[in-house]
Amino acid sequence: PNHIAANLAEPTPRQMQANRPPSDRLPAFAGVLAQQGSLQYGWDYALGSLFQLAQRGLVSIEECATNTWFRKHTYVLRLNTLPAHLDPHEQAVIQVFFGTKQGLAQEMPVHTLQNSLQRRVKFFTDELKKEITGLGFFDAERQHGRNILFGWGWVLILLSPALAVAGLLLLMRSAIGPWPVLIAASMFFVGFVAMILGATTPTLSDVWINESASWVAFKKYLRNVTKGRESLAYAAGFSEYLPYAAALGLADV
16 A cells, blocks of 8 residues: 555655654654664554544544543544554554454543553554564564573572572571672672663664664654754644654653
8 A cells, every 4th residue: 555655665865854754654663663673662652553543534532521520521532434454553553442342342432441451552562563573673683682681681680689598598607708698789780781781772673773763863852842942843733743742652641
C-alpha cells in the first residue's frame, strides 16, 4: 500500500530539521527509533498509533459525562471503520482498544480497559516487535552483546547478597577480615554497571541509527514546546504532532 511505501521512504534533507518529523514513519516506529530500539514503552507506542488512526478517521475519541460520584467524565473510543490494509501493529492497536471475548466492540469506554491494560499492551508490543524485526531494525550482534550484559548483571546482583551473608558469618567466626563482604559489594556494583550498560547499549542496525538520532532531536524539540521553551515551527498546531508526541512519551493522558 502507498502509506507503507511512504513510511519506508528515506528522509529528505528538509525533513531532517529538528522542528519537523525527520521522516514519514508511523508513530510507533518513530517511538522505537527515539528510544533507540527499546520496546519498554509499549503504551506510548500504542497511544501514538491510536491517535493517528483517529486522525485518519478510523477511530473517534469522545469525552462523555458520567453520573458516578468518583468519575465526572470518561472518554469513549468509537471504531468507525476497519480497512483491510492496516499494518500488523495497527491491527494490534484495534485489538488493544476494542477487543473483547465476543470480538471487536464498536465503542469502548477507556476506563473499562484498566484491568486488562497490561495484557493488552503486551500483545501490541509483541506484534510491533515482530514487525520492526522484519524491517531490519535490530543488529543481531548488538542484541547478543546487550543480552550478555543483562545476563551477567543479573547473575552478579543475585549472587552478591548470598556472598555478603556468607562473608558476615565468616567475619563473626574467624579473623578472615571484611574481604568477602567487600567482594560482594564489588560484585553488586559491577552487576549494576552491567545492567546500566545493557540498558544504554543501542541495538539498532546501522541502517536505522542515524534516523534514530533525528527522532531523538525531534523529541527534544517537542518536549521544549510542551514546556514553553520553544514555539511550534508553523501554524498547524500541536494537534498535527499529537500522534508523535504520544509515541515519544510526551502526551499527558
